[in-house]
Amino acid sequence: MVLAELAGRAGIRLSPGKGARARAVSGEGRLAGRRVVLAQPTAYMNESGGPVRGLLDYHHLPVTDLVVLHDELDIPFDAVRLKRGGGEGGHNGLRSISRSTGTRDYLRVRIGIGRPPGRQDPADFVLKDFSATERKTLDLLIAEAADATELLLERGLEAAQNAVHPRS
Numbered sequence: 001m002v003l004a005e006l007a008g009r010a011g012i013r014l015s016p017g018k019g020a021r022a023r024a025v026s027g028e029g030r031l032a033g034r035r036v037v038l039a040q041p042t043a044y045m046n047e048s049g050g051p052v053r054g055l056l057d058y059h060h061l062p063v064t065d066l067v068v069l070h071d072e073l074d075i076p077f078d079a080v081r082l083k084r085g086g087g088e089g090g091h092n093g094l095r096s097i098s099r100s101t102g103t104r105d106y107l108r109v110r111i112g113i114g115r116p117p118g119r120q121d122p123a124d125f126v127l128k129d130f131s132a133t134e135r136k137t138l139d140l141l142i143a144e145a146a147d148a149t150e151l152l153l154e155r156g157l158e159a160a161q162n163a164v165h166p167r168s
Contacts, residue, residue, distance in 0.1 A: 001138075002069050002111065003040050005146040006031060012038050023051040028059075032153035037061065046092040049100030056101070066106040067152065068097060069145065073122055075112030077134055078141050080148045082161050083108050090122070107152065111145045 007014050012029035016022075026039035037059050041051035056063060074089060075081055085105040088094040098104045116125035130138055151160040 001142050002109070002145040002149065003038055005142050006149060007038050009146065009150075010036070010038070012036075014038060014040065016042070017055075022054075024055060026055060032150040034153050036153070047096055048093045049096035049098070052097050053100040063101045063103055063106055066097075066101070067109060067149065068094065068106060069109040069111065069149065070094060071113045071126060072110040073113060073115055073126070075110055075114070077112050077114040078137055078144075079112035080141070080145045080164060081110045081112070082148060082152055082157060082164055083110065084157055107157065109145055109149050109152065111141065 003014075006012075007027060010029045010031040012027040012031070014025040014027045017024050017026055023043045024039045024041045026037055028035070028037050030036065031038070037055065039051070039055050041048045043051055052066070052068075055061075056066065070091060070093060072081070072089075072091075084107050085103075086108070087104065088098060094104075094108075097106070113126065116122050148160065148164045151163055154160075155163070
């Protein structure tokens with residue numbers, strides 16, 4: 001949803017790829033004053049690494065320029081955090097990307113979905129639809145995550161973190 005927002009803001013049309021780009025929809029353009037390739041793997045989330053690697057190779061992009069937008073259980077719903085590197089925290093999509101790129105040192109826009117209630121299995125929780133309460137603020141969360149991504153591209157990680165992360 002955040003990728004669609006970014007594509008809309010930049011006027012980038014996402015279309016199915018061929019060859020090395022076959023397992024993703026992608027589009028090129030300018031966002032936040034930079035040339036970008038926006039892409040969403042169409043493979044299962046747990047197999048995202050192959051399409052990501054294929055796109056990096058096809059577009060001759062270093063993994064240090066990779067920005068992955070993903071859901072994050074360890075961040076409350078409606079919060080966005082930015083970082084470079086780190087673990088995968090049980091996120092199989094991140095694990096696949098790290099394995100295929102050979103590094104965990106890529107930029108991340110972490111979009112909080114919160115912890116599952118009670119004893120609900122996290123795997124079931126991440127696959128369910130948003131609650132009625134969450135849907136009321138979902139558009140705002142999508143916009144905030146897109147804004148954070150643009151700040152990251154414009155200003156770099158540290159400056160974007162200072163603007164996005166709440167003060168303690």
